[in-house]
Amino acid sequence: MVTAKLSKDRATASLDLPGGGSADLDAAGVSHLIEELVALRARMAPPLSGSYVPGETPAHVLDNLLWSVGPDPSRRGLNIGVFNPGLGWSALRLSRAQVEDLQTGIEFALAELTRLQGQQNIPYRDRPAPQPSDLPAPRPAPARRTGTRG
Numbered sequence: 001m002v003t004a005k006l007s008k009d010r011a012t013a014s015l016d017l018p019g020g021g022s023a024d025l026d027a028a029g030v031s032h033l034i035e036e037l038v039a040l041r042a043r044m045a046p047p048l049s050g051s052y053v054p055g056e057t058p059a060h061v062l063d064n065l066l067w068s069v070g071p072d073p074s075r076r077g078l079n080i081g082v083f084n085p086g087l088g089w090s091a092l093r094l095s096r097a098q099v100e101d102l103q104t105g106i107e108f109a110l111a112e113l114t115r116l117q118g119q120q121n122i123p124y125r126d127r128p129a130p131q132p133s134d135l136p137a138p139r140p141a142p143a144r145r146t147g148t149r150g
Contacts, residue, residue: 001018002015002016002017002018003015003016004016011026011027012024012025012026013025013030031088034086034087060084060087062082062084065082065083066082066083067080067081067082067083068080068081068083068089069081072093072094076095076096077093077094077095077096077098077099078093078094078096078099079091079092079093079094080092080094
């Protein structure tokens with residue numbers, strides 16, 4: 001197993017490798033190693049699960065979230081960026097349909113959160129699925145402006 005130690009000045013990391021080898025890396029070297037390991041893990045078997053169950057699926061949990069949302073330069077959807085102090089920015093490029101699905105998922109999750117507030121913590125798998133009736137009523141579309149300029 002690889003072990004890592006941060007230098008006193010926090011500018012370098014010393015990695016001790018199995019078999020007695022070692023390496024000293026600066027922040028750019030650590031970032032490059034992380035990128036290489038992420039790409040390597042993506043190709044390894046068994047693959048990571050595409051399912052996420054809060055409290056059961058191993059995950060890197062972030063709080064004090066930094067995020068950014070903006071139009072995709074291709075004009076086909078949105079970019080949603082999430083910042084992790086150890087990994088940097090991760091960006092999702094989502095089509096309009098994916099953004100709408102995400103919005104619906106958030107609305108269902110908020111409805112479930114509202115329903116669960118004040119109740120005992122029920123294991124996620126034992127919770128009843130939220131129903132469409134739990135969602136807030138759809139907002140009416142804004143009125144279109146029509147008219148002529150004189």
